[in-house]
Amino acid sequence: MGVLENKARARLFYKYLSKVYDQVNPFIWNEEMRDEALELLDIQQDDRVLDIGCGTGFGTEGLLQYSDDVHGLDQSIHQMEKAWEKFGKNDQVRFYRGDAERLPFRDDSFDVVWSSGSIEYWPNPVDALEEIRRVVKPGNKVLIVGPDYPKSGLFQKMADAIMLFYDEEEADRMFEAAGFVDIEHHIQQRQPGSPRAITTVARAPEE
Amino acid sequence: MKESLMDIICCPMDKHDLDLEIDSQDDEEVLEGTLVCSECGERYPIEDGIPNLLPPDMRD
Numbered sequence: 001m002g003v004l005e006n007k008a009r010a011r012l013f014y015k016y017l018s019k020v021y022d023q024v025n026p027f028i029w030n031e032e033m034r035d036e037a038l039e040l041l042d043i044q045q046d047d048r049v050l051d052i053g054c055g056t057g058f059g060t061e062g063l064l065q066y067s068d069d070v071h072g073l074d075q076s077i078h079q080m081e082k083a084w085e086k087f088g089k090n091d092q093v094r095f096y097r098g099d100a101e102r103l104p105f106r107d108d109s110f111d112v113v114w115s116s117g118s119i120e121y122w123p124n125p126v127d128a129l130e131e132i133r134r135v136v137k138p139g140n141k142v143l144i145v146g147p148d149y150p151k152s153g154l155f156q157k158m159a160d161a162i163m164l165f166y167d168e169e170e171a172d173r174m175f176e177a178a179g180f181v182d183i184e185h186h187i188q189q190r191q192p193g194s195p196r197a198i199t200t201v202a203r204a205p206e207e
Numbered sequence: 208m209k210e211s212l213m214d215i216i217c218c219p220m221d222k223h224d225l226d227l228e229i230d231s232q233d234d235e236e237v238l239e240g241t242l243v244c245s246e247c248g249e250r251y252p253i254e255d256g257i258p259n260l261l262p263p264d265m266r267d
Contacts, residue, residue: 048215075261090236090256094212097259104219104251104260 029117029145029197033188034062037116037199040186041143043067047111050135052100052128053118057083059145060093063114071110073098100128105135112136116145129178138207142180145188145199146171168198175202208237208258218244218251219262225251 043049043066054060054072056079063070064087071094074080080095087093098104100115100122113136122128132142146166166174168185175183180202189196213227223246230239242251242258252259259266 075265077267080257090208094209095257096216097257097261098219099262099265102219102262104216104258106215106217106222109215 029058029188030190031062033190033197034059034116036188037143037145037186038062038066040199040201041066041112041114041141043112048109049112049114050105050110052103052113052115052132053121054083054093054095055079055117057086057093059114059116061086064092067112070094071096073100073103075099101131103131103135107134108137109135110137111140113142115143119144119146126174126177129174129180133179133204136204138204141201141203143199143201145197147195147197166198171198171200175200179205181205208240208253208256209235210237211235212258216242216258216260218247218249219260220244220249221246223247 043063045066045068047067048069049063049067049071051060051063051070051072054074055076057072060070060072060083070092072080072083073096075097077097080097083093083095089095096104100118101124113132115132119125119128129144132144136142171185172183182203184201186199186201187196188199210227213225216225217223218225221244223244225242226245227237228241228243229237230241232238232240236256237253238256240253242253242260243249244251249263
């Protein structure tokens with residue numbers, strides 16, 4: 001159990017992180033990797049798309065290149081304020097404050113669900129993944145980007161101390177437990193030596 | 208928050224329908240108001256157009 005597996009602490013951490021987030025984040029997850037991940041989905045212009053843990057809106061910005069109906073949810077107002085500066089508060093994106101593990105959406109509400117850089121802060125990722133499966137339409141895809149568990153060195157020490165990291169086996173276990181099918185993983189890395197991202201695409205079973 | 212979003216949102220706790228109480232609005236955009244769960248009665252504020260659908264134990 002890492003330090004951030006406590007939601008109040010996660011919120012406090014984010015309050016400070018949001019000040020520097022868009023500067024720090026590109027070292028791990030950049031535009032090129034995001035666009036590569038977006039191509040793994042087949043998003044249509046009228047698809048209703050949910051971005052969970054939209055934060056400062058980096059993933060949201062990519063989703064807007066594909067769809068006109070993008071919805072962003074985040075627990076932290078401090079992170080979302082950055083997104084509002086980019087997209088307006090009630091303009092291009094529908095924003096909500098909410099919890100990934102207890103989504104405020106009806107069953108089968110979305111054509112696509114995306115989440116990048118958020119799963120590592122979910123105290124119970126399988127609970128959140130179950131909620132994601134519930135709100136995406138049967139047979140449709142979700143894409144989750146998280147940090148790949150570092151094999152050694154400083155990053156591994158950080159991983160153990162701060163956040164939830166996982167490898168492909170662990171990702172399989174979590175997505176299967178949440179009821180997904182056709183689970184595939186793509187390891188993405190900005191350059192050799194930089195922390196790796198694990199991008200999982202999975203499908204909600206047909207009814 | 209657009210009123211049309213009532214079709215997709217629900218109570219995060221028990222997933223029941225929400226009722227919308229509007230305090231102020233600008234065309235179809237609800238700026239201030241409250242979303243009330245039709246089952247458990249929990250109230251979720253809409254603040255400057257943003258629905259706060261955090262479960263009560265996670266509110267600031």
